[in-house]
Amino acid sequence: MRIALDRAKCTGIGICEALAPSVFEVDDNGELVVLTAEVSEDALNEVTEAVEGCPTMALRLQL
Structure with a gap:
């Protein structure tokens, strides 16, 4: 899965x-940074x- 912002x-x-x-x-400017676009199985629950x-x-x- 991928994260779309x-x-x-x-x-x-x-x-x-x-x-x-x-x-x-x-970040310091108030902009969101996606540290990894691909979501690992380990992070899927918290990302969801x-x-x-x-x-x-x-x-x-996104799939």
Whole structure:
């Protein structure tokens, strides 16, 4: 699975970073950085929670 980020929707709140810190990081400018586009099996649950928890719906999982 891959992570798709809609930068126009992302506000850099950081909920995704809190739920999946090994995959998401909000930088010093408030921009979301996806640390790895490919989601490993180990990170799938936390990434799914982060995608579902995004209040602006800026994140999606793609096959």
